Amino acid sequence: MSSDAMLSIGELAEHAGVTVKTVRFYSDRGLLPEAVRSVGGHRRYGPEALDRLRLIRSLRTLDLPVPDVGRILDQEDALEDVIAEQLRELGSRLAALRWQEAALHLLQDCTPEERAERLRLIGAMSAPPNTAALARFWRRWLPPRLPSRLVSAIIEQAVPQLPEGPTPAQALAFARLHAFVSAPCVGTDRGQPAAHRSDGGYRPAVLYDGLGEAYALASPELRAHRPPREGEALDCFVSAYARSCGMRDTPTFRHRLSAQLVADPRIDHYWQLTAEVSGPSEPTPGAAHDWLCAALEAQTVRSAD
Structure with a gap:
């Protein structure tokens, strides 16, 4: 390459619309390699350096860090x-x-x-x-x-x-x-529902598998703002409890389960705040559980009349 085709650091800076300090900064970090040095030790750049410097400026305008700019310059697929x-x-x-x-x-x-x-x-x-x-x-x-x-x-x-x-x-x-x-003590075994305790004869894994299905069935009812009622969701809900303790779904079981669920400790505050964070579009599992408990209670009250 002839010396006439080379650019000094000042010329390169002028053509690119940047300062000499900027060109030196990128050169010192290896982003803008110099082609040769003059006899006096001054930097000289080839014509391709101008396009490379303009690309560096564009990338830095996007606030890309210098190391990432180097990756893009060195690797074709890095951009x-x-x-x-x-x-x-x-x-x-x-x-x-x-x-x-x-x-x-x-x-x-x-x-x-x-x-x-x-x-x-x-x-x-x-x-x-x-x-x-x-x-x-x-x-x-x-x-x-x-x-x-x-x-x-x-x-x-x-x-x-x-x-x-x-x-x-x-x-x-x-x-x-x-x-x-x-808060301290929240989430410990104190104050948890009876079905959490395996010493009561429950199999929690069976219960929670079934509850997930019951909540999914109840969610459309809540979205439609329907009042608690009997149906597939309630049957699935009760069945989950019955299977988890090895019992049959009978009217007697439903009465006993309804009384147990009324007495169980609750974390309503969690579900209320969760609903506020999520918005009203998607019912929480807590809302589905309450809807199903209310449906069960209403059913057992009617059957007792």
């Missing part, structure tokens, strides 16, 4: 991977900012007395928030020795998906939900 990574990171940052905005509105639109509590709730969560504490709660609260695939399915249904753009009310509901599951 798509880098873009995908950046989009994921940007999505996470935007979600965090939306949660931060909702939290700020919570603090702005409240009384001084409410502000102290809200600051405490917000300060107890990670930024951005996540549902790890809720998953831990369910792993503690569920009966021991459930199959892992069943535990995973229950947690997937019970733990709400966090909205990317929460309203202040959703942010407050999740902060309260996080505080609830993080």
